Every structure is written in C-alpha cells, then in structure tokens.
Amino acid sequence: MKSRSATTTAPSWGSTMALPPLPSAPPPPNRLPPEAAQTSLPQQPQLKLVPSQTGIVLSWCVAEADRTCAAVDSYHLYAFHQDNSNSNAAQQHWKKIGEVKALPLPMACTLTQFQSGSTYHFAVRAKDIYGRFGSFCEPQCTNVFNSSSS
Secondary structure, eight states: OEEEEEEEEOOOTTSSSOOOOOOOOOOOOSOOOGGGGGSBOOOOOEEEEEEOSSSEEEEEEOSSOOTTBOOEEEEEEEEEEEOTTOOOGGGOOOEEEEEEEOOSSSEEEEEOOOOTTEEEEEEEEEEETTSOBOOOOOOEEEEEEEEEOO
C-alpha cells in the first residue's frame, strides 16, 4: 500500500534558492465607506502546516485579536511549488490556490494532490469586509514524498 508523507519545516532562509516575492496586494477600492477609516487593516495570520493521511492541513489564527481591525471577509491562500529537479527557478512563482470565506478563528483546510519529491511553500493573507488586504503570514514549507508502508 502506498502512502503519502510530508515533512514540515520552518522557512529556511539559508537554502540554496530564495523564494520569489509574494504577490502585491491589489489596491483598496476607490470608495470606502466612512466607517472603514476608523478600522485597521486585517491582522497578519500565523500559519501552521500539519501532514495528514489525505494531504496537508493548513491552519491559521492570529496571536491576539485586534478589536480595531475590520471584520475579515475571506482568506486568500497562496502556494509556491519548488520543483527540486528544475534549476530554472526564474520561471517559478507564487500561485493563488484558493479563497476561503472567513469563519471564527482558528481556521483550517486540507490540500491534496502534491507532486512527490517536491517542496511546497504556503502563505495566507486576510481580506476585510471593505476589500482591503492585510499582510501575508510568514511562509511555511513542507516536503512531500511517497513511501511504501504495510
């Protein structure tokens, strides 16, 4: 029986390949309601990766809720697939892999369908009810490999 395994590590800034920059946030809407000026941008989430039997679980929260922030509408998930067999890193970039409607924190989702022998980096940022984006979390990475087990 084949099983899929993943190992999770903190960002390795000293690795041989630097990560490409995370995408810039789109500009905020031109017309914001007056109450938006009285609120802060969404907080930076804290991301954790946990390997599971079916894939990789991304879970996120904030250290401490900031009541001055506007309510979060959604979370935007990004991934960077580091193909360890491809030395042409210039062609590789972050891709938006999903948008999840906000629920009370902590939140989580499970991702599946990974290429064995690859390293994946993930990042999440929040979008508030006014269409403004907060900062990305610190990117987290995991290595995916297939192994045989009985």
